[in-house]
Amino acid sequence: MADDDEATALAALGWTAFEAARRTPGWEPARVFSARRSEALAWSTQGERRVDLSMHRALGPIAVGDWLLAEPGSERWQRLERRTEIARKAAGEHVHQQVLSANVDRLLIVSSCNQEFSLARLERYLVLACDCDVTPEIVLTKADLADDAGTLVQAASGLLAGVSVHLVDARDSAQVGPLASTIEFGQTLALVGSSGVGKSTLANALGAPELATGAVRSADDKGRHTTTARSMLRLPGGGLLIDNPGIRELQLTDCEHGIERVFADVLDRAEHCRFQDCRHEVEPGCAVQAAIVSGELPARRLESLRELRDEQARNTEILEAKRQRARDIGHKYRKLNWSKRAKRGQ
Ligand SMILES: Nc1nc2c(ncn2[C@@H]2O[C@H](COP(=O)(O)OP(=O)(O)OP(=O)(O)O)[C@@H](O)[C@H]2O)c(=O)[nH]1
Ligand SMILES: [Mg+2]
Ligand SMILES: [Zn+2]
CATH class of the missing domain: 1.10.40.50 (Probable gtpase engc; domain 3)
Structure with missing residues (x-):
């Protein structure tokens, strides 16, 4: 592949000067779009690559969005230093750090205009994003269900100077259009928020390949954890979007x-x-x-x-x-x- 073509193909996957400066010459970059305990799937300029993580324990935990480098003609892999990482204390009584997404440019904090809306919860996510030096934005979904969505937008905007707040019916791609138009080529966005707030619905409206979405319980508007695995998707406009499963309770450590x-x-x-x-x-x-x-x-x-x-x-x-x-x-x-x-x- 010609150098120019490779540069464009890598930029489309979110490759920046940061990674270029750390690349081992000759090794082939691949961006992880799915990471499970035993295998990671990644896109390279040559196509899809699979890494058997049980054979490469030295790589350590791999997160969606990570950049890996493969040595040509061998089975050797390296993980590149992360430009940014969204990390949290993992759920449960045992405290340990868990990287949710790596190399993210924009964190979209998704919350809905119903019983799920909570300023305290939004503050928690804002702290997480600011702590990771990732620009946070708030997306308020289910605008169609609120009597006075304007008040919610105003309250959310007051939580952090300059924070963007997008108000949408996430099922309606016309309403999601203005947000979609701000996504730049090669930019990586991650969606976080409680289950049922409409993260996958929003991803679909942004043009991601069809993702499963699920109904919420009518008594308390809680979701049913429809999305079970993190994945990164390529958007038609050239951005990359990480859809996360709903977070039950976000706990903060070292923030x-x-x-x-x-x-x-x-x-x-x-x-x-x-x-x-x-x-x-x-x-x-x-x-x-x-x-x-x-x-x-x-x-x-x-x-x-x-x-x-x-x-x-x-x-x-x-x-x-x-x-x-x-x-x-x-x-x-x-x-x-x-x-x-x-x-x-x-
Ligand atoms: N009325 C209305 N319903 C919405 C909107 N956004 C999402 N929904 C509905 O809310 C339900 C949950 O949406 P999902 O996209 O599955 O929610 P999620 O955040 O991905 O949930 P998890 O994958 O469980 O974390 C689905 O029935 C959607 O159709 C919206 O803006 N308005
Ligand atoms: Mg989902
Ligand atoms: Zn005082």
């Missing part, structure tokens, strides 16, 4: 960078409190409470900030204790090996 960006309105004011260790409760000269009293700052912003910081501290502590345990076990194991070798006189 201080994201928290500082999303709660800048509270934290900037806190700089002006009389006491440096002000808890923003009943202290005299508290600039945060003053802003709440004057109506400039909604009280719920301070509550959200507190909740997310507490949760983050809890999860970070558990994660750190787990890492320490793993280090201790590794240390004991190495010591055991040394003493065995010493006995054998090695």
